[in-house]
Amino acid sequence: MYNRVTLLGNAQDAGRPQFACTxxxxxxxxxxxxLSRMPVSLGLHGDSFGLIEATRCIDKQLTMVNNPKISDLxxxxxxxxxxxxxxxxxxESSNQKNIQLHCSDSVYTYLQSHPTWNKxxxxxxxxxxxxxxxNVKPIKVxxxxxxxxxxxxxxxxxxxxxxxxxxxxxxxATLSKVECRSPRDWFNSxxxxxxxxxxxxxxxxxxxxxxxxxxxxxxxxxxLELMGKRREDDPRIIFIxxxxxxPLHYKSSEEYQKVEQMGWEVGIEGMEFEI
Numbered sequence: 001m002y003n004r005v006t007l008l009g010n011a012q013d014a015g016r017p018q019f020a021c022t023x024x025x026x027x028x029x030x031x032x033x034x035l036s037r038m039p040v041s042l043g044l045h046g047d048s049f050g051l052i053e054a055t056r057c058i059d060k061q062l063t064m065v066n067n068p069k070i071s072d073l074x075x076x077x078x079x080x081x082x083x084x085x086x087x088x089x090x091x092e093s094s095n096q097k098n099i100q101l102h103c104s105d106s107v108y109t110y111l112q113s114h115p116t117w118n119k120x121x122x123x124x125x126x127x128x129x130x131x132x133x134x135n136v137k138p139i140k141v142x143x144x145x146x147x148x149x150x151x152x153x154x155x156x157x158x159x160x161x162x163x164x165x166x167x168x169x170x171x172x173a174t175l176s177k178v179e180c181r182s183p184r185d186w187f188n189s190x191x192x193x194x195x196x197x198x199x200x201x202x203x204x205x206x207x208x209x210x211x212x213x214x215x216x217x218x219x220x221x222x223x224l225e226l227m228g229k230r231r232e233d234d235p236r237i238i239f240i241x242x243x244x245x246x247p248l249h250y251k252s253s254e255e256y257q258k259v260e261q262m263g264w265e266v267g268i269e270g271m272e273f274e275i
Contacts, residue, residue: 001046001047001134001135001157001158002044002045002046002050002135002136002155002157002275003045003046003157003158003159003274003275004044004045004046004157004272004273004274004275005042005043005044005045005155005157005162005272005273005275006042006043006045006064006065006270006271006272006273007040007042007196007238007240007267007268007269007270007271007272007273008038008040008041008042008043008061008062008064008065008269008270009037009038009039009040009041009055009057009061009269010037010038010040010240010241010242010266010267010268010269011037011038011039011040011241011242011243011244012039012040012081012200012241012242012243012244013039013055013079013080013081013082013084014039014081014244015036015037015038015039015055015056015057015081015244016029016035016036016037016242016244016249017029017030017036017244018244021244023245025244025245025249026244029244035249037242037244037249037269038055038057038060038061038269039053039055039056039057039081039082039084040053040055040166040240040241041053041054041055041057041058041061042164042196043061043062043064043065043068044072044074044135044136044155045065045068046135048071048072049065049068049069049070049071049072050070050071050072050073050074050136051070051072051073051074052073052074052075052076052153052164053074053075053076053081053082053083053166054073054075054082054083054084054085054086054088054089055081055082055084055085056081056084056085057085058085058088059088064269064270070096070099071099071100072099072100072101072102072129073099073100073101073102073126074102074103074136074153075101075102075103075107076150076151076152076153076164076166076167077104077107077143077148077149077150077151077167078103078107078110078111078147078148079144079167083111083117086111086117086120086126087116087120089120089125089126090119090120090123090125091119091123091125095125096125097124097125098124098125098126098127099125099126099127100127100129101126101127101128101129102129102130102131102133102136103128103131104131104138104140104148104149104151105131106147106148106149107148107149108128109148110147110148134156135155135156135157136153136154136155136156137153137154137156138151138152138153138154139151139152139153139154139163139178140177141165141167141168141169141174141177141178142168142169142170142173142174142177143167143168143169143216144169144216150167150168152164152165152168154190154192155275156275157274157275158275159274159275160193160194160273160274160275161190161191161192161193161194161275162192162193162194162195162196162273162275163187163190163192163194163195163196163197163235164196165195165196165197165198166196166198166240166241167198167200167217167241168198168217168218169216169217169218170216170218171183171218171222171223171226174186182226183223183226183227184226184227184234187234187235192235193235193236193275194235194236194238194273194275195235195236195237195238196238196240196267197223197237197238197239197240198217198218198239198240198241199220199223199239199240199241199242199246199248199266199267200215200217200241200242200243200246201217201219201220201243201245201246202219202220202221202246202247202248202255203219203220203221204219204221204222206219206243206245206246207245217241220239220246220248220255220259223237223239224258224259224262224264227262227264228262229262229263230262230263230264234263236264236265237264237265238264238265238266238267238271239259239264239265239266239267240267242266242267248266251266
């Protein structure tokens with residue numbers, strides 16, 4: 001049973017600053033380490049310690065929670081930023097043994113097809129476990145599913161429920177998949193208290209000359225339009241998985257202020273949630 005969740009990172013897969021980005025958003029983070037951010041990941045505390053996502057910053061992230069022994073590892077999907085840290089479990093690094101990996105069949109097949117990741121299974125660093133458990137329920141969501149499926153996780157504590165949804169393509173596709181009319185209806189149907197929600201981009205034109213159609217995510221602006229101001233019976237919504245270009249990285253920005261004025265939140269590394 002998990003009773004506490006730590007937000008170990010709040011950035012999109014590549015973190016912030018992002019390699020090869022020379023725009024002010026990343027130059028600021030290079031000059032001021034307080035503006036740097038790690039890729040999204042969660043620590044699950046309880047009878048044992050669980051980790052959601054294995055990022056490139058796994059060492060720093062585990063240091064935040066005093067380097068517990070990992071019993072279980074949960075993976076939402078196999079885009080590189082969510083599995084990049086898997087190699088740290090292997091023979092060339094910490095040589096962990098029998099970490100229970102919870103992922104979809106399609107993610108497992110994908111990992112097995114790559115010699116580097118498959119060695120982790122052959123050498124006993126990772127063992128495949130049931131994807132569904134008493135504490136963590138996967139919920140399939142549409143997100144660039146050309147190679148594998150993507151899932152959100154509903155984490156059930158003794159007192160509260162937390163939904164972890166760092167990636168999905170569009171609200172239209174997701175709501176159709178879960179057969180709900182609106183994000184609020186979906187959250188109510190899940191009876192969640194806390195939602196850690198895909199906030200990758202603030203707007204639909206954030207990448208300038210690069211098409212965001214190749215990296216689909218609902219914008220925070222659209223989510224705010226769909227949700228409106230927070231109501232008394234709404235769950236907490238905390239935006240996570242922020243791209244390096246997202247103005248929500250700056251507390252002084254108009255965008256950050258708007259989120260707060262509407263009653264919602266922006267994730268901060270180290271945030272803890274009692275569940």
